[in-house]
Amino acid sequence: xxxxxxxxxxxxxxxxxxxxxxxxxxxxxxxxxxxxxxxxxxxxxxxxxxxxxxxxxxxxxxxxxxxxxxxxxxxxxxxxxxxxxxxxxxxxxxxxxxxxxxxxxxxxxxxxxxxxxxxxxxxxxxxxxxxxxxxxxxxxxxxxxxxxxxxxxxxxxxxxxxxxxxxxxxxxxxxxxxxxxxxxxxxxxxxxxxxxxxxxxxxxxxxxxxxxxxxxxxxxxxxxxxxxxxxxxxxxxxxxxxxxxxxxxxxxxxxxxxxxxxxxxxxxxxxxxxxxxxxxxxxxxxxxxxxxxxxxxxxxxxxxxxxxxxxxxxxxxxxxxxxxxxxxxxxxxxxxxxxxxxxxxxxxxxxxxxxxxxxxxxxxxxxxxxxxxxxxxxxxxxxxxxxxxxxxxxxxxxxxxxxxxxxxxxxxxxxxxxxxxxxxxxxxxxxxxxxxxxxxxxxxxxxxxxx
Numbered sequence: 001x002x003x004x005x006x007x008x009x010x011x012x013x014x015x016x017x018x019x020x021x022x023x024x025x026x027x028x029x030x031x032x033x034x035x036x037x038x039x040x041x042x043x044x045x046x047x048x049x050x051x052x053x054x055x056x057x058x059x060x061x062x063x064x065x066x067x068x069x070x071x072x073x074x075x076x077x078x079x080x081x082x083x084x085x086x087x088x089x090x091x092x093x094x095x096x097x098x099x100x101x102x103x104x105x106x107x108x109x110x111x112x113x114x115x116x117x118x119x120x121x122x123x124x125x126x127x128x129x130x131x132x133x134x135x136x137x138x139x140x141x142x143x144x145x146x147x148x149x150x151x152x153x154x155x156x157x158x159x160x161x162x163x164x165x166x167x168x169x170x171x172x173x174x175x176x177x178x179x180x181x182x183x184x185x186x187x188x189x190x191x192x193x194x195x196x197x198x199x200x201x202x203x204x205x206x207x208x209x210x211x212x213x214x215x216x217x218x219x220x221x222x223x224x225x226x227x228x229x230x231x232x233x234x235x236x237x238x239x240x241x242x243x244x245x246x247x248x249x250x251x252x253x254x255x256x257x258x259x260x261x262x263x264x265x266x267x268x269x270x271x272x273x274x275x276x277x278x279x280x281x282x283x284x285x286x287x288x289x290x291x292x293x294x295x296x297x298x299x300x301x302x303x304x305x306x307x308x309x310x311x312x313x314x315x316x317x318x319x320x321x322x323x324x325x326x327x328x329x330x331x332x333x334x335x336x337x338x339x340x341x342x343x344x345x346x347x348x349x350x351x352x353x354x355x356x357x358x359x360x361x362x363x364x365x366x367x368x369x370x371x372x373x374x375x376x377x378x379x380x381x382x383x384x385x386x387x388x389x390x391x392x393x394x395x396x397x398x399x400x401x402x403x404x405x406x407x408x409x410x411x412x413x414x415x416x417x418x419x420x421x422x423x424x425x426x427x428x429x430x431x432x433x434x435x436x437x438x439x440x441x442x443x444x445x446x447x448x449x450x451x
Contacts, residue, residue, distance in 0.1 A: 027059070034058040037300040042083035042309045045098065047376045048340040048414070049331040053086060054098035054375070055079055055309075058297040061253075066272070067094060067285050067294035074099055074317040075274075075283065078108040078124065079298060083308040089124050091317055098375040100322055105139060109161040112265075112315035116140070116166050116205065120319055121148060125161045132260075133177040133196070134161030144325040153201050154210035161312070163200070171211055175200050180217060230258030232275040234266070250275050250286045253295050256304070263313035276314025280304050283314035323401070328393050330404035332381075333414035340378045341391045341404060364390070381409050 033039055035058065043056035055077070067073050073094040080087040089108040090101035111124040120143070127136025135158035138151040153159050153176050160175040167173065176199040184193030198216035203209065232250040237243075250264065250273050261278025271288045281298035299309035331340040367389075370379050381389075389409055393401040407413050 031058055031060060034297070035301045037302045039300070041303050042079075042081075042299050045375075047098075047342060049329040049342040049376055052098070052101045052103070052342075054090060054092065054101060055298050057092065057096040058300075059096065059294075060297060061292060061295040063293045064094070066270075066287070073285075073294075074320065075296075076111045076113065076122075076313075076315045076317045077283075077298065077311045078111040078313070079281070079309060079311050080107040080109075081281075081307060081309040083299070083303075089122065091320070100145065100324075102145070108139075109134070109312040110164055111313070113317050113320045114166045115319075117170060119143075120321075121166075122320070123164055123166070125159060125164055127158075129161055134159070135177075136161065138164040138172070138174065143321060143323045145322060146325065149205065151203070151205055152208070154203050154208060154213075157199070157201075166205070167202075170205055171202050172205050173200060173202050180215075182217065228257065229255040230262065230277055230280065232262070232264030232273060234264070234273070248273075248288070248290060250284070250290055252277060252280070253284060253292050254301075256280055259307075261310065261312045263315065265315050267316050267318075274314060274316050276311060278312055279307060279310050281309045281311055283311075327402045328391065328404045330391060330407055331414050332389075332407045332409065332412040334381075334410060334412045336414075337381045338378050339381060339389070339391065339407070340376055341393075342376050369394075385409065 034043065034056075039056070045054045045056050047053075075092050076089065077092060078087070078089050086103040087107040088101060088103035088105055089111040091099040093099050105124075105126045107129070108124040108126050109129075111122070113120055114123045115121075122141040122145075123138060125134060125136055125138050127134065129135075137159050140148045140151065142148045151159070151164070151172055151174070153174055157176045157178055160177050163173060163175045165173040177196045178199055179194055180197040182193050182195045182197075183191050184195070185191045195217065200214050201210060202212040204211060230252045234247040234249075236245045236247050238245070252258065252275075256277070258277050259279045261276075263276040263278070265274045266272075267274055267285075272293065273286045273288075274283060275286065276283045281304065283296055283298075284292055285294040287293055298311055303309065329342045332338075367385060368379070370377060387409055388406050390406045391404045393403075395401055405413070
């Protein structure tokens with residue numbers, strides 16, 4: 001009797017264990033599990049060939065014709081927050097695959113592609129923030145992902161996280177929050193007080209010379225506190241009559257009230273607008289009429305209000321072509337019989353591939369070509385392959401962009417599995433099995449024999 005009653009529960013338990021695996025094949029169920037937080041507060045992708053991680057995106061709505069690869073929809077993000085263990089700038093493609101990431105700068109904000117003297121650069125702010133403003137500097141990376149220049153405000157001030165905009169004149173507009181003495185008697189505090197003065201400067205990038213400075217303490221402006229939901233706005237300014245007119249607004253698809261941060265970018269040539277929702281870790285692409293084309297989430301909606309994950313802004317990176325100076329990373333563990341190679345060098349080349357070469361007395365011959373589909377490409381080692389292998393990254397016209405290190409397929413270069421980790425896993429499984437056996441034994445002893 002007990003055995004027959006236990007069988008359905010065992011079958012149900014097995015089905016529940018299989019559910020997450022099978023469910024992930026369905027995009028609608030995946031989205032449900034994602035937004036409920038059942039895949040984690042910050043679902044991530046990990047890789048064998050490098051230590052980087054990337055967010056696992058949830059594509060709530062996606063029009064591949066409007067937002068896909070042909071539209072050049074690589075996106076600059078900068079996740080940060082309590083659940084983001086390695087914050088930093090990163091670029092994701094239209095399929096949710098990592099293009100490039102770097103965590104050595106720490107948290108980054110206002111990450112985007114900008115043109116300076118005819119060349120594209122990745123720019124972002126980094127260092128420390130108080131929650132409402134920052135004290136740091138602005139980094140410019142060239143196409144090899146090396147630091148071209150660090151820019152700071154004039155007069156020894158620290159750069160704020162909110163803005164770093166390069167102009168056509170070769171200057172940069174940047175924001176600053178500066179502690180400034182002020183007469184606060186009007187507020188009943190006293191004549192001698194302090195304020196955080198909101199400042200913006202225009203600075204020559206090459207020389208650091210101050211060209212212009214404006215301070216909010218010399219003006220007065222109101223603050224809107226009655227917004228019901230987050231939105232991006234396009235506003236026309238009539239400078240002669242000093243008037244402003246709302247041209248178009250882009251409202252969050254769920255009409256969420258975004259507490260802070262965010263951005264709007266008018267995408268050239270497409271007549272689209274890309275809105276990053278800041279404190280709400282998501283970004284949305286709209287057409288010219290404000291209709292939602294694509295809606296992507298960086299973290300589950302169930303944790304949005306907690307601020308565990310956020311990305312200050314989101315920008316399209318369609319004009320960026322990266323050519324890293326570092327070689328591609330390679331991972332080989334002989335028992336796996338599979339080689340994994342990362343794809344740093346392939347950004348900007350849509351039809352790239354990888355050439356597998358063998359070494360024979362310092363000369364190389366081609367073995368095969370593998371088309372790059374994801375950030376990390378892998379292929380199976382066959383018995384007829386030579387002992388020493390390397391992988392070449394190729395562009396769409398078969399020019400070599402870089403080589404991995406040479407690896408010995410008999411030895412590999414991957415670290416051996418951590419024996420301590422296996423012991424911990426085995427111990428947990430053993431304890432779980434013992435507890436389950438004891439629980440089932442107790443249930444069985446309570447069931448009368450005649451039933």
